[in-house]
Amino acid sequence: MKYMHLVWGNLRRKKTRTVLTLLSIVVAFVLFGFLSAIRQALTGGVSLEGANRLIVRHKVSIIQMLPIDYKRRMEKIPGVAAATHQTWFGGIYQDPKNFFMQNPVIPGEFLDMHPEMILPAAARQAWLQTRTGAVVGRKTAERFGWKVGDKVPIQSTIWAKKDGSFLWEFDIVGIYDGRDKNTDTTPLFFRYDYFDEARRAGTGSVGWYTIRVLDTSKAAAVANLVDAEFENSSAETKTEAEGAFVQAWAKQIGDIAFITASILGAVFFTILLVTGNTISQSVRERTGELGVLKAIGFTNGQVLGLVLAESCVLSVLGGVVGLGVAWLLTSRGDPTGGLLPLFFFPAGDLAAGLAISVALGLVTGFFPAMQAMRLRVADSLRRI
Amino acid sequence: MAGPFNWLSQVGAVTEFGILSMPQRRGSVAAAVIGIAGVVAVLVGVLSIATGFRRAMAASGSPDEALVLRSGADSEMVSGLSRDSTRIIAQAPGVAQSPGGPLASAELFVIINLPKISTGTDVNVPLRGVERPAVQVREGLRIVEGRMFDWGKDEVIVGIGAAREFSGLQVGDKIKVGRYSWPVVGVFSAGGGAAESEIWSDAAVLQAAYNRGDSFQSVFVKLKSAEAFKEFKDNLTADPRLSAQVLRQTDYYAEHSEAVTRLVTTLGYLIASLMAIGAAFGALNTMYSSVSARNREIATLRALGFGGGAVVVSVMLESIALALLGGAIGAGLSYIAFNGFHTATMNWQSFSQVTFALAVTPQLLVQGVIVATLIGAIGGLLPALRAARQPIATALREL
Numbered sequence: 001m002k003y004m005h006l007v008w009g010n011l012r013r014k015k016t017r018t019v020l021t022l023l024s025i026v027v028a029f030v031l032f033g034f035l036s037a038i039r040q041a042l043t044g045g046v047s048l049e050g051a052n053r054l055i056v057r058h059k060v061s062i063i064q065m066l067p068i069d070y071k072r073r074m075e076k077i078p079g080v081a082a083a084t085h086q087t088w089f090g091g092i093y094q095d096p097k098n099f100f101m102q103n104p105v106i107p108g109e110f111l112d113m114h115p116e117m118i119l120p121a122a123a124r125q126a127w128l129q130t131r132t133g134a135v136v137g138r139k140t141a142e143r144f145g146w147k148v149g150d151k152v153p154i155q156s157t158i159w160a161k162k163d164g165s166f167l168w169e170f171d172i173v174g175i176y177d178g179r180d181k182n183t184d185t186t187p188l189f190f191r192y193d194y195f196d197e198a199r200r201a202g203t204g205s206v207g208w209y210t211i212r213v214l215d216t217s218k219a220a221a222v223a224n225l226v227d228a229e230f231e232n233s234s235a236e237t238k239t240e241a242e243g244a245f246v247q248a249w250a251k252q253i254g255d256i257a258f259i260t261a262s263i264l265g266a267v268f269f270t271i272l273l274v275t276g277n278t279i280s281q282s283v284r285e286r287t288g289e290l291g292v293l294k295a296i297g298f299t300n301g302q303v304l305g306l307v308l309a310e311s312c313v314l315s316v317l318g319g320v321v322g323l324g325v326a327w328l329l330t331s332r333g334d335p336t337g338g339l340l341p342l343f344f345f346p347a348g349d350l351a352a353g354l355a356i357s358v359a360l361g362l363v364t365g366f367f368p369a370m371q372a373m374r375l376r377v378a379d380s381l382r383r384i
Numbered sequence: 385m386a387g388p389f390n391w392l393s394q395v396g397a398v399t400e401f402g403i404l405s406m407p408q409r410r411g412s413v414a415a416a417v418i419g420i421a422g423v424v425a426v427l428v429g430v431l432s433i434a435t436g437f438r439r440a441m442a443a444s445g446s447p448d449e450a451l452v453l454r455s456g457a458d459s460e461m462v463s464g465l466s467r468d469s470t471r472i473i474a475q476a477p478g479v480a481q482s483p484g485g486p487l488a489s490a491e492l493f494v495i496i497n498l499p500k501i502s503t504g505t506d507v508n509v510p511l512r513g514v515e516r517p518a519v520q521v522r523e524g525l526r527i528v529e530g531r532m533f534d535w536g537k538d539e540v541i542v543g544i545g546a547a548r549e550f551s552g553l554q555v556g557d558k559i560k561v562g563r564y565s566w567p568v569v570g571v572f573s574a575g576g577g578a579a580e581s582e583i584w585s586d587a588a589v590l591q592a593a594y595n596r597g598d599s600f601q602s603v604f605v606k607l608k609s610a611e612a613f614k615e616f617k618d619n620l621t622a623d624p625r626l627s628a629q630v631l632r633q634t635d636y637y638a639e640h641s642e643a644v645t646r647l648v649t650t651l652g653y654l655i656a657s658l659m660a661i662g663a664a665f666g667a668l669n670t671m672y673s674s675v676s677a678r679n680r681e682i683a684t685l686r687a688l689g690f691g692g693g694a695v696v697v698s699v700m701l702e703s704i705a706l707a708l709l710g711g712a713i714g715a716g717l718s719y720i721a722f723n724g725f726h727t728a729t730m731n732w733q734s735f736s737q738v739t740f741a742l743a744v745t746p747q748l749l750v751q752g753v754i755v756a757t758l759i760g761a762i763g764g765l766l767p768a769l770r771a772a773r774q775p776i777a778t779a780l781r782e783l
Contacts, residue, residue, distance in 0.1 A: 016672055017669060017672065017673070020665045020666075020668050020669045020672070021665075021669060023662075023665045024419075024662045024663075024665040024666055024669075027658055027659070027661050027662035027665065028662055030658055031655065031658045031659065031662070034654060034655065034658065035655070038651060059497075059562070060496050060497065060561055060562050061494065061495040061496050061497050061508060062495075062497075062508070063461065063494060063495055063735075064494075064594075090462055092458070096458055099732075155456065156456075157456060157457055157458050157459070157462040158457075158462040164627075166456045232563075234562075236562065238497070247505070248505040248506055248507075251500070251503045251505045251507070252500075252507045252508065252729070252730040252737065253729050253730050254727065254728075254729050263426055263430075263655060266422050266425070266426060267422070267426075267659060267662070269422075270415075270418060270419045270422045270662070270663070270666075271662065273414070273415045273418055273419070274415045274416075274419055274665075274666045274669065277411040277412050277414075277415045278412075278669060280411065281411065281412065281673065
């Protein structure tokens, strides 16, 4: 630490160069933050709570409906704590671009199944009492300026009411918040009993089931039991962990993780070159000075440390600033207008970013530092 | 002394200095070139996803092809039409005729889960039930392997994109749909359009397998001409027996490519502009070191009477030349790596997979080169000004 002023002095030697190098590192880490947020948005939504939940869908595809009496049969299967269902409503509010999910559910058992959705007790009570009641997530409520007591008209693309109309009206009885940051608070949920009675076709069918298992470690076995129960029926099922279901859904878009990793790889490789080059250049320019330091008694290790410290200070400073800027920018939310509800910079990736910034400093500093360490005093002084 | 020719030769002399001294600075020159190449490659690569997707969707219909859905349905997936409705639609004025009857195919559109080869996870693959006129309704559809399925039989043909991206879709394989198992008897191509992502069967067979009774989801129609669309549409929307919406296939597919295109281009530009900023810093660094390495030479030239303007222009030229080199490398790399690369993504409107080939178009390459030039210009300007403004005496005195 007592040589910090030396490191600092060296960095200030060519201010423009240092600032420019610093800025390119900052940009690389801003990009890192953005890509993390994008990846999170496309593959996220897997909460810890989901670990004990399974999704049961029709084996052929999710658009095929399942009978409502499967719930009773599922709850008899050993290892199943509870089962509840959802159905894809496919509604449009005002404009098809205003995409968010709306699903009919059975309020009590649905909320019990999803403790990560925080709904005030009064709102829960109101929902249980209002047949046309609906609860909506904070994000969507804020997006459209909905308040409790509002009546919202939603045009379904799939479900007609008995009078042939596709326009449904719901009374907002509550707004729920997410307990965790990766809880999606864009969907709207309304009551299945109202939906089932009012719809023209499909009565008694549901989209998919969510099961809570008693013991998470036995989830795979329970999934097999569920599928076996409905084998050879007219609606065979496919059961998988909620996390796997969400991941598979995200992978439909493409291999996000691979694309993100490739872009980041390209970026960091470039930054590595630029920074590495700058640092070795500045070490070359200082050959004489390093020789003097050695001549007055600095050990090889100390010289190595000095150069490494310089590159690490540069990259960690750049990393911290870049990650901070990314944090600020991504906290403004989804840049695409509704397509990515879970767009945020996960804390785990923030830590990974910091680790990468240290690694970047060590790697870029390594070769110039070795060069400096191996300098022979006589040679370096002669070069002046 | 101030003639344009003289000025040009001054520019030439200073530029020559810069270029001849490059080998001594190869590290920083390479860093700038590679940095810019990276930006251009990523920009062109990401945008080629959007271009390829849009191209596949655009190839999916021509202006004389129309699509009829239930009114209010935004995709075939959620639409529904009875047999009576589809009959009325086929008889409407404006529909092209063939010896076998009107060129209108009432179709079913469902999805089945199949594993994607690249990720190994299940994806929603579209399965379409068609009627006999379907092949004539769609221009450019032809069987490239095996044969067409026999009407009324439990057989399917698969699009060439689907066969490539999803497992179990080679001729001779069998696909399982519920309790049924249908052999794949042929592979078809459709001019690169969205149909290439689909599996096709006889609509009647699919109706039975999915308990759809006698209902359909859409009617694909070949019109007498592109102009006949208005007549066809007006007639159907005015018909009190129907509740239908009539779309040109081109419009339908353009609308369906919107979400994916918007997502990819927003994210693509975001990433590329950040990278461009980073690369501009790299270029600035390179040019500053280029100028400072030649401080004394430049000062000597100016003492001899070279103008400041010539110095600025030549430094800019050097920087832009490096940027163009980087841009060309990046554009070339992205063309080799991405053009024609086959992949599949989800069409957000129908929740089903669309296979397509990435398309690196000349426009994208030009866009990449423009970005490279801009980075080069920005990277060159400030160092150029510094070189030109530096007091000659100070620079000459420097060790």
